[in-house]
Amino acid sequence: MAYKSIILGTGPAGLTAAVYLARADMEPLVIEGPEPGGQLTLTTEVENFPGFPDGIMGPELMDNMKKQAERFGATFKRGWVTDVEVEGRPFKLHVDGLGEVVTETLIISTGASAKMLGIPGEKENLGKGVSTCATCDGFFFRGKKVVIIGGGDSAMEEATFLTKFASEVQVIHRRHDLRASKIMQTRAQENDKVTWALNKTPVEMVSDGMKISGIKVRDNESGEEEVIDTDGIFVAIGHNPNTDFVKGKLNMDEKGYILVDPGTTNTNIPGIFACGDVQDQKYRQAITAAGTGCMAAMDTERFLEGEATIDWSENLS
Missing domain, CATH: 3.50.50.60 (FAD/NAD(P)-binding domain)
Known part of the structure; x- marks a missing residue:
């Protein structure tokens, strides 16, 4: 199966990216890992996410964001990415539960897990x-x-x-x-x-x-x-970014966080973008993650406007 864009992760960053890409008629595939919704699913009441004066339960917030993305055409599938072939586009992802999927662009929003x-x-x-x-x-x-x-x-x-x-x-x-x-x-x-x-x-x-x-x-x-x-x-003993599946393929810092060009979500591989806690060890907030998810979607859309290597009329499914 081939897609214009695949998003890895369903925290605030990944779901925001899904909303933006789906509204742009990109029909993104969102691959959910073993903990859909990210760290907010482990939180009870969220009181610092704008727009909810009385607060909202973490799982409910994530579920609402997923429904919003689905409403505009995003597809969600459960799987575990074991490898990404980044040498040339389109990129090939090996996913337990889905097999091999192909994408023109990739957004990595797999987050970071607290130790x-x-x-x-x-x-x-x-x-x-x-x-x-x-x-x-x-x-x-x-x-x-x-x-x-x-x-x-x-x-x-x-x-x-x-x-x-x-x-x-x-x-x-x-x-x-x-x-x-x-x-x-x-x-x-x-x-x-x-x-x-x-x-x-x-x-x-x-x-x-x-x-x-x-x-x-x-x-x-x-x-x-x-x-x-x-x-x-x-x-408070630290976090581990969930980046093992792309180690040695994307530029990272000494802790394993993906490096992006300042002011963008661009990684060192054109067509691959990173957003949320997987590239942010400073703020680690739901709202900042969501902001970078928006950035990643816009960076992806602009990238696709300039380049394409897949015949969508034949391959998109």
Whole structure:
């Protein structure tokens, strides 16, 4: 099967790109991965996406965006891309569940996955007091006691941010020394709301069945365990961009994020575009992802206006 454009990923970036391309009569194919909707499907209420004064549930927002794209002619299929042949156009994608598909252009919006601790009580309490995004969920913990797990710049930045809402922010880190830059450490250390639980390893997240109530940690020197009471747990140990399937084929930074030309979504391969968290490790917000999805669709449309290698009357299906 051959398409004018294929979009990989169904988070805010991919779905926005699908809406724009479908409205332009490009009839894009959107390939959904194992977690359709991206990280927002793990979020309960979203209050910072424009247009929803009373907030909206994350899964509902994603479902609405998908329906909007389908209304204009986008097609959705479930599959897992294992390889992309980028040497010359059209591009060939090998997809588990779909076989080989061919496309004139490709938009990669596969996102980035938050690194998790992998301890009991973590996965099942996502959205129930466990979060991987302080700027997304900090507002819900106004006047409450929270902990943040991590020792890098992101953890210190999120700890400082959370002090705007929480009554206390306790930083839990498995080492005595933080990995964060000196300026970020100092900023957190000078904040009266930030307390410290260093050289302690999280071993279990404690819940009352409805929401988080504490986190069990082990002292790395004594081996003793204790439960730290808390209303919320923020995991800030980094993200992994979902780019393994194109490693060595597209230009990336040292962490695996796809590099794009500034002000565009163009990758180093003409006809392949990247949007959303897969190329953004700074903002990682639904609205910024959606914005780059719009950019990717417009970049794709302009690219197709200038070049074409497929006879659509015979091949488009």
